[in-house]
Amino acid sequence: MIFGAGILKGMLVTLRSFVNSYFKKPDQGGLFTVEYPEKRLVAKERFRNFPFLVYDEKPEDPRCVACDICAKECPPKCITIVRDADAEGRPLKKPALFDIDLSVCMNCGICEEACPFDAIFMDHEFEIAGTERHQSLLYHKEDLLKSNGYFRQIRPSDAALIDARRKEAEDKKKAALKPAAPPEKKE
Numbered sequence: 001m002i003f004g005a006g007i008l009k010g011m012l013v014t015l016r017s018f019v020n021s022y023f024k025k026p027d028q029g030g031l032f033t034v035e036y037p038e039k040r041l042v043a044k045e046r047f048r049n050f051p052f053l054v055y056d057e058k059p060e061d062p063r064c065v066a067c068d069i070c071a072k073e074c075p076p077k078c079i080t081i082v083r084d085a086d087a088e089g090r091p092l093k094k095p096a097l098f099d100i101d102l103s104v105c106m107n108c109g110i111c112e113e114a115c116p117f118d119a120i121f122m123d124h125e126f127e128i129a130g131t132e133r134h135q136s137l138l139y140h141k142e143d144l145l146k147s148n149g150y151f152r153q154i155r156p157s158d159a160a161l162i163d164a165r166r167k168e169a170e171d172k173k174k175a176a177l178k179p180a181a182p183p184e185k186k187e
């Protein structure tokens, strides 16, 4: 082994990275720092930060049925849900209040895994910093609700699988509700 070969090898790596930084893009082995915020890398589909709630048609009808499972499963207990009720006080299958304290959320994604109604998913949004650390990070239902179109945009493969599964379940439900065809008359 030549004396100093390791140093030379290391210097060659540095030289190669220096030259590549001028001629190659980040995903081709070029510059590995991005001049944020002017430039941004496209987030990987499964990148996760904080959760959001999904609605299909309109935000007033979220997929969430206020079952409370995600709140119970959330390790730091940062989800608070209050079920909605009708004028007579009968419970409705939607939340009147759905809060997530993002200053406590640890981005684990357990709420997404636990939800049986495909109603809560991890978002790509990360630019939520502010000068106030309590109220501005307490996200309410109105802040959390995003359309299924948005979900399809950020996580197309997951959204396609979920859409197909939901459509199949919907079709089965419709088929079960259809009145059975009358038995054929025998001649």
Ligand code: SF4
Binding pocket: 063, 064, 065, 066, 067, 068, 069, 070, 071, 081, 114, 115, 116, 117, 118, 119, 120
């Ligand atoms: S997000 Fe899902 S698990 Fe959480 S309360 Fe709503 S339906 Fe239940």
Ligand code: SF4
Binding pocket: 050, 051, 073, 074, 075, 076, 077, 078, 079, 100, 104, 105, 106, 107, 108, 109, 110, 111, 112
């Ligand atoms: S990502 Fe984890 S910590 Fe954050 S709300 Fe969901 S379950 Fe709770």
